[in-house]
Amino acid sequence: xxxxxxxxxxxxxxxxxxxxxxxxxxxxxxxxxxxxxxxxxxxxxxxxxxxxxxxxxxxxxxxxxxxxxxxxxxxxxxxxxxxxxxxxxxxxxxxxxxxxxxxxxxxxxxxxxxxxxxxxxxxxxxxxxxxxxxxxxxxxxxxxxxxxxxxxxxxxxxxxxxxxxxxxxxxxxxxxxxxxxxxxxxxxxxxxxxxxxxxxxxxxxxxxxxxxxxxxxxxxxxxxxxxxxxxxxxxxxxxxxxxxxxxxxxxxxxxxxxxxxxxxxxxxxxxxxxxx
Numbered sequence: 634x635x636x637x638x639x640x641x642x643x644x645x646x647x648x649x650x651x652x653x654x655x656x657x658x659x660x661x662x663x664x665x666x667x668x669x670x671x672x673x674x675x676x677x678x679x680x681x682x683x684x685x686x687x688x689x690x691x692x693x694x695x696x697x698x699x700x701x702x703x704x705x706x707x708x709x710x711x712x713x714x715x716x717x718x719x720x721x722x723x724x725x726x727x728x729x730x731x732x733x734x735x736x737x738x739x740x741x742x743x744x745x746x747x748x749x750x751x752x753x754x755x756x757x758x759x760x761x762x763x764x765x766x767x768x769x770x771x772x773x774x775x776x777x778x779x780x781x782x783x784x785x786x787x788x789x790x791x792x793x794x795x796x797x798x799x800x801x802x803x804x805x806x807x808x809x810x811x812x813x814x815x816x817x818x819x820x821x822x823x824x825x826x827x828x829x830x831x832x833x834x835x836x837x838x839x840x841x842x843x844x845x846x847x848x849x850x851x852x853x854x855x856x857x858x859x860x861x862x863x864x865x866x867x868x869x870x871x872x873x874x875x876x877x878x879x880x881x882x883x884x885x886x887x888x889x890x891x892x893x894x895x896x897x898x899x900x901x902x903x904x905x906x907x908x909x
Contacts, residue, residue: 634707634729634879635660638772638848640737640829640872643695644668648676650869655682658864660876661704662726664735664772668698688712690724699735699773701726717754730882732762736773741794748776752803756810763810763851768882771812771849774829774872779804779814782824783844795845812849815861815877828863829872837868848877857881 637660641647644665655663663685672680672689681687684705691698697720703710710728717723722737736755741748752775762769777800778784784796794800808814820826827842836842848861857880864874 634662634881635876636662636664636733636770636772636848636879637874637876638664638666638735638774638846639867639874640666640774640846640870642667642669642870642872644670644679644698644700645674645676647869648679650867652679652682654867654874655685655702658874658876659684659704660702661707662728662731662733662770663702664724664733665700665702666698666735666737666774668700669695670698686710688724688726690714690721692721697721697737699724699737701733701735703728715758717751717758719751722751723755727767730768731770732767733770733772734759734762736771736775738774738776740776741800745794749799749803752777752800756803756806759807759812760810768851768854769812770854771807772847774846775804776845777801777804778843778845779817783827785825785827785841785843787841788843795843807849811851813852813855815848815850815855815858816844816863816875818855818858819861826863828875832871837871846872846875848875850877850879854879854882 641651668691670691671693672691675689682702685702686705687700687702689700699722701724703726707729710726713725715723715725724735726733739748739751759769759771776795778795779801825840827844828846830837830842859878861877864876867873
């Protein structure tokens, strides 16, 4: 199964590139971020993609927004918006034994507190899903560079946004729930592997960027993965897609979360319980 995530930085500007990319790559599950459009503003040619079910979750005003696209070959898909969503930043799909959560984290430039609270809510929500025994795949632009190696040295400044300890601790917390960063799972020591580049200074051509786009999966699923790649050749956005391949889902390989329990219903007062 192929799972991909891509911050398109405006789906209307990226419509042709998006259509060409999805037809060429044919991911089974695709998560988009920063679509910057309300569903009825999506260009007609890509609003309903042949062979996929799609859920567009965006608002008018050209800001934020996410979507998930699932191959019809995977069967029925249940889409929902988790309760902690704000500014159309979170969307979920349950399909084929997986719960795919697509996230576009605030940068934190306007409100750093908003970013930390959002990431904290995300961690609690993922913990609740894991408590219920769901096979969680977390995709998206988390706007956090987890390691110093995920930022080009030319761009690194101490205490800058996306690298602060309290931001990085949220990625640590997701790892503590049993989720693995699939790119680092396959490329633990790779240097200069980035998924976002600024538009100025010829940054992409010089590969001066950040790695802030992720696919995270439970250890049992990571163990079936045959690879995870940043597709730098797709350069129409300031982000490139990240694509991972995983094997068949084994429903006995549940993740436990902080609670240490694999199943048994909703955690009392949990986010997942409230979302049902």
